[in-house]
Amino acid sequence: MDLGDRKKQILRAIIDDYIQTAEPIGSRTIVEKHGINLSPATIRNEMADLEEMGYLEKPHTSAGRIPSELGYRFYVKSLMREWQLSLEETNSLNQAMQLRINELDGLIAEVSNIVSRFTDYTVVATAPRAVNPTVKSIKLLPLTQRSVLLAVMTSAGVVKNAGIEAGTAYSDEAVYNFSKSLQAALLGKSPYDLTEDDFAALKNHAADCIMLYSPVVAYLFEWFDEDAKTNVYSDGVVNILNHPEYRNIDKAKQFISFIGNRDNIHSIMSDGDGEHIKIKIGDENKFEELKDCGVVISNYDIGGNLRGSIGVVGPMRMNYSKIVSSLELITERLDLIINKMFFNE
Amino acid sequence: MDLGDRKKQILRAIIDDYIQTAEPIGSRTIVEKHGINLSPATIRNEMADLEEMGYLEKPHTSAGRIPSELGYRFYVKSLMREWQLSLEETNSLNQAMQLRINELDGLIAEVSNIVSRFTDYTVVATAPRAVNPTVKSIKLLPLTQRSVLLAVMTSAGVVKNAGIEAGTAYSDEAVYNFSKSLQAALLGKSPYDLTEDDFAALKNHAADCIMLYSPVVAYLFEWFDEDAKTNVYSDGVVNILNHPEYRNIDKAKQFISFIGNRDNIHSIMSDGDGEHIKIKIGDENKFEELKDCGVVISNYDIGGNLRGSIGVVGPMRMNYSKIVSSLELITERLDLIINKMFFNE
DNA sequence: TGTTAGCACTCGCGCATCGTGAGTGCTAAA
DNA sequence: TTTAGCACTCACGATGCGCGAGTGCTAACA
Secondary structure, eight states: OOOOHHHHHHHHHHHHHHHHHOSOBOHHHHHHHTTOOSOHHHHHHHHHHHHHHTSEEOSSTTSOBEEOHHHHHHIIIIIOOOOOOOHHHHHHHHHHTOOOOOSHHHHHHHHHHHHHHHHSSEEEEEEEEESSOOEEEEEEEEEETTEEEEEEEETTSOEEEEEEEOSSOOOHHHHHHHHHHHHHHHBTSOGGGOOHHHHHHHHHHTGGGHHHHHHHHHHHHHHHOTTSOOOEEEEOGGGGGGSGGGOSHHHHHHHHHHHHOHHHHHHHHHTOTTOSEEEEEGGGSSOGGGTTEEEEEEEEEETTTEEEEEEEEEESSOOHHHHHHHHHHHHHHHHHHHHHHHSOO | OOOOHHHHHHHHHHHHHHHHHOSOBOHHHHHHHTTOOSOHHHHHHHHHHHHHHTSEEOSSTTSOBEEOHHHHHHIIIIIOOOOOOOHHHHHHHHHHTOOOOOSHHHHHHHHHHHHHHHHSSEEEEEEEEESSOOEEEEEEEEEETTEEEEEEEETTSOEEEEEEEOSSOOOHHHHHHHHHHHHHHHBTSOGGGOOHHHHHHHHHHTGGGHHHHHHHHHHHHHHHOTTSOOOEEEEOGGGGGGSGGGOSHHHHHHHHHHHHOHHHHHHHHHTOTTOSEEEEEGGGSSOGGGTTEEEEEEEEEETTTEEEEEEEEEESSOOHHHHHHHHHHHHHHHHHHHHHHHSOO
């Protein structure tokens, strides 16, 4: 399992090259392109070894070698060098992140777009979610005779609101009283903190506008439901067509359909076990549809209050190095922006 | 320009056939598949005429004929027969429309999905927009010390709301008073009805919470701005890959990118001049990217209060007849559902 | 013992060739 | 006016072939 330095150097050269060209690399190419002072024959011997060890594959007898799935894994774990984003690249990224957006959903959509354009792969993302959120403010507001507005601000600074059709008319006073009871019961807490008794009491207080009780509670749980499908985004799905692995229409169709399904995206993101950046290659993905793909997920965590993920999906032959650098830069900026957005200037 | 009955019959046969098979039709095929009591030679003569008139084209000398752009236009205008959705089809559509959704955005997204699955083409849609909306209810509600919620219900029953970061703290009373002034000024009107003087007066009344004035006005105009980009949706983009016209990866890429841009979708929908169903073929589309495409737009209008559009985009060779029938059925159901959703039970 | 030159061998790819068959237009007869 | 007959066209798929990049093996060399 332990590779000699020369083998490592050759393996790295092959993978680096293949990531760029998508074409099998022959022994001669390695000698020429990468400054290795050995004859092609020697390289051939080493390559035969690497193939036997499972790091390389031959598409057919007379082609060069390409990395195997195992080869990629070894590469991202031990061989990959940090990608130096050029100054222009860094600048253009920073510039693109000068967002004049002041609402979370738009922000994530915009960031997904930036990353997909920048990496030329498909990007998936989930909107940041509050960690253990509590109610910071809750109000009921009569809108018309027959409808009220429920507005909640969570501890993470996220505002949720919804109109409720009351069915019958209620006095402003009844609504106001119910609103007060909600505040008394919920401020500083999550609806999951309340006992059945608490809810029973609350229902009592809502006696004068009882039709509002159920919708209010339903919305509260919906907003605080940890398992709820949060908003997911994707962008640059079409980028997959830029890569030769997906010249095949049926493969492309399968990929695009798969990513088009929100549940799948949600599921891709959800097993990032809190690691900062997680790379999954081929069979490491739990979806059959991604068995030829690479996935890089970055989980960010803002001030311990908001958590979200942004991921890059593409063929197994991806520029992992550049993706990791870009995601790191992006999540760093994102942290700054969201902090500014929610927690004072 | 006026075609004899026989020519019409032949042209219709060719186009119907081509829509189904995507392959050039020869004189013999016409005689065999469609019950026409003439010899292939006669058909050939007629086809030569139709070609000269511009309704048909030859991909090359020894293939059959395919419809020209002009041919398609003539077809949808004069030749196309009403498509009879089968009972199963109608049922499955009706069943799919049993939506348990009670919010506009989700509804449109769901309907787009249904139509795209049903027709096997790409669907674009805009969320319904109010026609000449006025303010039915407007309130400002303190959320926390430093943020307020602006809630507006329009005459069409649509609720808009937004949190405003106040910057500095205001008394509940100041906010309440400003809220009252807003009501006095705006109830039953649109912000576009107010004069400069009205706004000046309003600003005066907001003296105690002057930082709120600008954002409130900005939101109002945003919400009532007819030209504002409304929410647009698309679904089934990947369906384009099911059609042989888009076996070519580059064409597919161009199409998918084009549809991926929200501005383009908005623009596609926006020139439906109030006609109920509008079909645009090839060059009739103002976008270069759609010059090989057909577009069917259905503009629906619910109770004179809400207007929206749903459209189907695909290759020029589309099953226009089935699309039109489906869209008609769908918009009819949509009318029912939205009516139920907003205006009483 | 590790490295390298030499060499025969493999095999995918691009290219040219060619027969097939569907379809056409024209002409002349019904 | 319609149709049978016929020569002609041309895309398409199959076949075959040469090229060249790349390999593995062997034997010689440092």
